[in-house]
Amino acid sequence: MISMRAEPRTLNPLAAVDAASKELLSLLHADLVHIHRPSQRTQAALARDWTVSADGLRYTLRLRRSLRFSDGAPLTADDVVFSFQALLDERTKAPARDLLRIQGRFPTIRKLDADTVELVLPAPYAPAERLFDSLAILPRHKLEATFREGKLLEAWNLTTAPASTAGAGPFRLKEYLPGQRIVLERNPYYWKRDGAGRALPYLDELVVLFMPDQEAEALRFRAGDIHLLSRVSARNFRSLQSGPGSPQRVMTDLGPGLEQHLLFFNLNDVEKRGLSGLRSKRVWMQDPRFRKAISQAIDRQALARLAYQGKATPIVHHVSPGNRLWHVAVGAAPVRNVAAAERELRAMGLVRKGEWLMDGNGSPVEFSIAVNAGNLEQQQMATLVQEDLRGLGIRVTVAPLEFRSLIDRVMRTLDYEAAMLALRDGDVDPTPQMPMLLSTGAMHFWRPGQAAAAFPWEAEIDRLMQAQNSTMDPARRRELYGRVQQLVATELPFIALVSPHTLVGAHRELGNLQPAVLAPHLLDGLDVIFWKNGNGRR
Numbered sequence: 001m002i003s004m005r006a007e008p009r010t011l012n013p014l015a016a017v018d019a020a021s022k023e024l025l026s027l028l029h030a031d032l033v034h035i036h037r038p039s040q041r042t043q044a045a046l047a048r049d050w051t052v053s054a055d056g057l058r059y060t061l062r063l064r065r066s067l068r069f070s071d072g073a074p075l076t077a078d079d080v081v082f083s084f085q086a087l088l089d090e091r092t093k094a095p096a097r098d099l100l101r102i103q104g105r106f107p108t109i110r111k112l113d114a115d116t117v118e119l120v121l122p123a124p125y126a127p128a129e130r131l132f133d134s135l136a137i138l139p140r141h142k143l144e145a146t147f148r149e150g151k152l153l154e155a156w157n158l159t160t161a162p163a164s165t166a167g168a169g170p171f172r173l174k175e176y177l178p179g180q181r182i183v184l185e186r187n188p189y190y191w192k193r194d195g196a197g198r199a200l201p202y203l204d205e206l207v208v209l210f211m212p213d214q215e216a217e218a219l220r221f222r223a224g225d226i227h228l229l230s231r232v233s234a235r236n237f238r239s240l241q242s243g244p245g246s247p248q249r250v251m252t253d254l255g256p257g258l259e260q261h262l263l264f265f266n267l268n269d270v271e272k273r274g275l276s277g278l279r280s281k282r283v284w285m286q287d288p289r290f291r292k293a294i295s296q297a298i299d300r301q302a303l304a305r306l307a308y309q310g311k312a313t314p315i316v317h318h319v320s321p322g323n324r325l326w327h328v329a330v331g332a333a334p335v336r337n338v339a340a341a342e343r344e345l346r347a348m349g350l351v352r353k354g355e356w357l358m359d360g361n362g363s364p365v366e367f368s369i370a371v372n373a374g375n376l377e378q379q380q381m382a383t384l385v386q387e388d389l390r391g392l393g394i395r396v397t398v399a400p401l402e403f404r405s406l407i408d409r410v411m412r413t414l415d416y417e418a419a420m421l422a423l424r425d426g427d428v429d430p431t432p433q434m435p436m437l438l439s440t441g442a443m444h445f446w447r448p449g450q451a452a453a454a455f456p457w458e459a460e461i462d463r464l465m466q467a468q469n470s471t472m473d474p475a476r477r478r479e480l481y482g483r484v485q486q487l488v489a490t491e492l493p494f495i496a497l498v499s500p501h502t503l504v505g506a507h508r509e510l511g512n513l514q515p516a517v518l519a520p521h522l523l524d525g526l527d528v529i530f531w532k533n534g535n536g537r538r
Helices: 019-028 077-088 095-100 140-148 214-222 234-242 276-285 288-297 300-307 338-347 376-390 403-413 431-437 456-470 474-491
Strands: 002-004 033-036 041-044 047-052 058-063 108-113 116-120 171-177 181-186 205-210 249-256 259-265 312-314 351-353 356-358 366-372 395-401 418-424 498-507
Touching: 002 019, 002 214, 019 171, 019 181, 041 047, 058 077, 077 095, 077 108, 077 116, 077 140, 214 234, 234 249, 234 498, 249 312, 259 376, 276 288, 288 338, 288 376, 300 312, 300 376, 300 498, 366 376, 366 403, 376 395, 376 418, 395 403, 403 418, 431 456, 456 474
Parallel strands: 002 205, 366 395, 366 418
Antiparallel strands: 033 041, 047 058, 058 116, 108 116, 171 181, 181 205, 249 498, 259 418, 259 498, 312 498, 351 356
16 A cells, blocks of 8 residues: 555546656556666666667667557557657647657657657757656557547546556556545556566555645554655654654665755846846845855755754755766865855955945845745755854845745746745756756746846856757766756856755565655556565555
8 A cells, every 4th residue: 555645637648747647657557668766777668679870860669579558458569659649749738748849849750560660859869768758658449539539638537437548557447536545456468577477566456545644644654554655754754763663664765865955046137127126136146256155154964954854965066966877076065164155255345344244335235035935844944044144244034935926936027036946856867957957948947038148157058958968978968967067066056955865664564665766766666566475465
């Protein structure tokens, strides 16, 4: 038995945008090439192998023999072509369609024979293999008529009968009780076998409970009613590790995950937006020496210790050490250095007068930090930063905002001075970071809506990110992205604070667990999990 914090919104892979739906669908469907979450690398799935042309444009994928959907129908190259055509068709309006947009164009796909397809990209795209992950191969025999009617996104809603759905994942839908649970049963036609040739999955049944309350979820886990627990808070982790019944469970700290907390200043051209009140502050906010001083004055070790009970790691840029494939260490681990911070401020002409720091116009150096009112750890970190900067003579006000209001100010009205946000990576590859790192990117939060780079270092990041995106040499890509991490750590468009650890728990009698910092943290590999006592239906 497992739990989900939210109820899925759909059973249709093409319509899924919420985390709960995606996690559930990962158990019901399969992809051609899969990202193995523990290693963070790609591996063969429905495609037994694939080749790439010398120019990086043509991917030829050969399917495994005798594949079947969970209703017993054959899965062939026709289903693969149908799945991609359905995803890319404008009438479908699939949210994931833009994931396949490369330099403004989409790939084409064709069937070579019953077991082979060819995907042709419009331009070289370094992380192309990773695109196949989580793109479910759909049953043409179930969905083609709906697709022809232009109603594919409406198919397989939560009222759909289990027998009307089919996938190629380890489980299939058995029962859905709204607001309570979803029951999955073993897919007897699942393609994967273990080393001894035994058909997977080992478990006969999987019950998914909907538990929006994290505390109630932890209580059910402590009582043994839930057997796998992901995204455990630092507070609950410690109590579950040593509290009543602890011998029956294994709590695991996987180290820094793929979430980073960032502090950043408003670097926009605020005068054009009528925000003249920020004009004087803009002078020192846009000075990298000021941002460097703020970074040096923050005690990240204290943030990790106090806000996360030690279950977080200080960081210096936007790539967490939990990203095994792409993280590059830039300098020494960040340690608070007040003397160095004061030197940077003096070099800017900011002078301490009495208790407070003053700028050249005689105005106090002060600003507010907007934070998510629903994130207690973030509020606590902002308060700790407030105290750290008071030692420099900088007055900081913490301003909790409802999350949507916070995002509106940062991305639309630009009416803020500094803000704190959490950045969560859905994959370890650099390319998903492009909307944030490119100066013209839709998520370039410290200065959104630019037509071109505002600073030379932004232009250089643009060049490096575009280059890594089209370079097929992995070593060269890593070198290019390493330089991006160096620029971020030096120019500080944002100040990286900490990366919370990925904390998970499991019943001690479960074997073959494969926990990973890449989500879903415990569900990838659920097809090989077994009960050590031999009871497959628990």
